[in-house]
Amino acid sequence: MGRPARHHRETLLESARDLSAQHGPQNLTIARVARRANAPVGSIYHRYKSRAELLGAVWLDLVETFQAQFLACLEGPDPAEAGLASLRFSLGWIAEFPREARLLLLHRREDFAADAWPATYRRRAQRLTAAADRAMANYAERLLGRTDADAMRQVRWLLVDLPRSALRRELEEGGASPAGARELLMATCSFALRRARRQAA
Amino acid sequence: MGRPARHHRETLLESARDLSAQHGPQNLTIARVARRANAPVGSIYHRYKSRAELLGAVWLDLVETFQAQFLACLEGPDPAEAGLASLRFSLGWIAEFPREARLLLLHRREDFAADAWPATYRRRAQRLTAAADRAMANYAERLLGRTDADAMRQVRWLLVDLPRSALRRELEEGGASPAGARELLMATCSFALRRARRQAA
DNA sequence: GTAGTTTTAGAATATATATTCTAAAACGAT
């Protein structure tokens, strides 16, 4: 069976995730991961073919678990209410996993060396965007009754960008938002969703 | 007077700005700037002490000119209307200077090597944030009648983050937003500003 | 023309970091 492993994929991934959250994925170095995990660099390359693959694993793992739950929120019967549910889910998620949230909200896919990913990772990423596109189109059809470019854009803004703008600041400032700020966010999203639907009708 | 200069601060800065907008400031290399400007690297170091100083000049120039105009929009008599005016200004600005807008919207100050800036640059940056803080506090007082942490947060979200969420997508998708998306943005911001004021009263 | 100055020009150097490589350790099976 060979020499027993002291350093496993999962623990190395955790070190990489923590360090990426702390210093940003661009500044992740293999040497740092090694130091944090008390592992030699050789062991890291034994588990991951390259830095790009390690960073890709961080990103894909995170996005796959987050996105699945996020999109599930959109399935509710009333689209406007479902949109708010997805926002509530996000708020809860970043409270529960602040480190992971930093990674998703404060950095972009390219910061995780996406242009050097192996083919399998590219396929995983494509599946993610395909699933998101499907869900967005489905949601657009239900909220606005159409799925043209304009509709997709509105939906993406309503569900992704608008909430993200508030969550970002929540993270950068540290603690959870005060009551007033959160109320304002919810009310605004609620208004925007209902107005979009009203205009469509 | 010495040998006449073929490469001036300003033209080198332009090259750096264009390349940063195209490939991201993190990926700006001195060699690339040299090639783009048809200048030897020595001439670049003759004008700028370091890569950090060059990137800092890109960022500071941009933010100083943008922020001054942006904050001026907030001076109007009716705070809610002034907030919308600042949004209109931003929309016009990114239509007029799409390359520069990429830099401001898609990247953060740290991406411009802010941690290695010389003291003079740090001071310029401090002046910028001080001016922004003053303007935000002043605006918060006018819109909400208070300037505590909660109020500041709401104002920052209303004036900065919320608009930015839409402008970001506008840039990433290329062309200007379709009519529906822009209407939705304006209506939402208008609602949010007025609701914040209403709640405060 | 000579001296002084600024700028060009790009080669040489330094440094950081990803990646590879060699040797040995630690196990199971025979």
Added chain:
DNA sequence: ATCGTTTTAGAATATATATTCTAAAACTAC
């Protein structure tokens, strides 16, 4: 115990890029 295998361990290598350095060019003033 020996062999085959997996993993550790970290030194050696490769590469990219910022920065420095030396020489010369191109001007002005005298």
